[in-house]
Amino acid sequence: MTDAALVVAPVTDRADLDAFIRYAWEIYRDDPLWVPPLIPMQRDFLDRAKGPFFEFGQAEYFLAKRGGRIVGRISAHVNGLYEKHHDAETGFFGFFECENDRETAHALFDAAAAWVRAKGKVRLHGPLSFSIYDEVGLLVEGFDSPPCMMQTHNPPYYEDLVTSWGFAKTYDWYAYKISWKPGMDAKKLAKMRDSILRRQNCKILPIERNDFAKRGPQIKELFNDIWSKNWGHIPLTDRQFEDIFVTLQPLVRPDLESMILDGDDIVAFSVVSPDMNRSVKKFNGKFGLWQKLQLLYDCRVRPLTHCRAIIMGVAKTHQWKRLHHAIILNIIVNFLENHPKMEYCDCSLIPESLEQWNKTLLDYGGERYKVFRLYDRAI
Template structure:
């Protein structure tokens, strides 16, 4: 499977629903074929993509109706897209909004517009007139179209798209709804010193004597995961495009990332024994798998196993950062995100990371942006969510 030759770019594009096992396999692996050779692209593992997209593995299918489509030209797939009716999202938003996702395509107008038209027709048949996306397949997973940062180092659970895809989506009538910003924080001996918490407050000391922290325990990870899920849902419930994470989604996520985790990767902050804030950092899988391709050889899998066992990571991503809703508007509540990040930094001295990615952060979330930009003035990646009203 290869990109089309330039002289075939004006050939007819045929968009068809994915109905067979073979087409599902093509759908899951498509990005590494159509983006191969594009500057900045590093192929994710097929295994990782199956966790996201396979109906047998992705927990999203338990509460969402999803239809995949492939765009074909000259007998070869050149793009993909998903139409998603997420009933948990609609219940939370109290508004019927359809979502599209897993949008990857050779960046040509005929291909992108044909894919978007296919999902629009699918939604019209279901009397759904407002669309939002892209998500893969939920706002709790890969989100947005990459607008800036194609040449930056790849990061786990952050999608990559070629330049030009954003413009083609907007040309199809989709308006920018939110930008999602990611910040690269290079770690050195002065990082913690540069990041000052007002009053040099420290957890468990002085005015914060009632505040304690908990580490990640692999023996108790299932119980801790449920605490994390409830705190995450509470902390993010008012954010744009938020969808409550279900218990089975958290279970699936823990099973997937458990081999990557160490106690230093998680900070839970309690006040008088009650969870009020949390932060989690996840090692960057691309560090140990980026040179192996999407489908490693047996030797490649052996290399991956060794690198995982010896924690050969150079970078990581802060994937969860939140504060309980009851702390909003309080002085302590405004300090907790900073305190959680500082605590991660202190623990991170035992880890080999040279840099971490903070993100994504909603462009409209001034509190989190101020926190990130106190460390890093400008984002190094931007992703975008769009909306379209089919009745306009």
């Protein structure tokens, strides 16, 4: 630490944006669990002309410098869809990285608060980078394991930097680890799954790759309806859906994606993906042709060891019919029968308010191993 003055200023050009992205390497240079972001993808995600968030949102990026050296970064943003579905008084921060220094962190929060206040907001909420279907929350439990794809990761001291500025907890999101346990029997679990489905006159099928384009829009609409009453939900736009699911389509294996049908109607579904972070970590931010081919091979061909259940849901018309049990049982059975090298499947992010899902995951051997926390403060 030097006596040089601390300066926080907006990102103004491509060089600043690259510095904003690459500052993470400074924070995590000694962290063996960190997974570097793919620089080309993050650059596009943050680009106001390309990023899907900018269809309905606005953002500013800030760098903190001391003596010309970058010592922190943050984004401030407002979300038109959030305002439409929730309130028009909340602004957000995200992409927070900072040295272990309260002065620096507080200056960054001050800058983000001033920016959203100028937009008419009276509350600062986060971290969200950018919405609840991107990277969510501050990691406050689970520092001993690497993040799965689309999960945040940060040093433990960030919690002090956040709370010392006056932020208070708003909401927690949980990650569960489902792994093989003594006594797990695929035939017994499959029998339980099939019994649930018979009682509801439903069937479960994989979502074949050539069926994904047809079923995808149905899944998006069903997801938006299912989650409409959950905390902070903002309906996925077509562009966001494409960015998440259509991008994943070539990389996932059909047996990992399943839907429960009542007649021809999808009434429940799960989308499980190989944990791409296991490959991405090796790329150190690069994502050229070689890295793309390596990722394709790792996800489609290499024996699976880690997966993430990105999204699961049951239609409102079929809730309380134990179909969420059938979905979870189907995931476990598939791993036991078809992927013997699987170490665990991450199921996340599960809102703390979804007691039914949290209980069921615990009932079937799930272990809550990470907690991601959102905060807010009046400004």
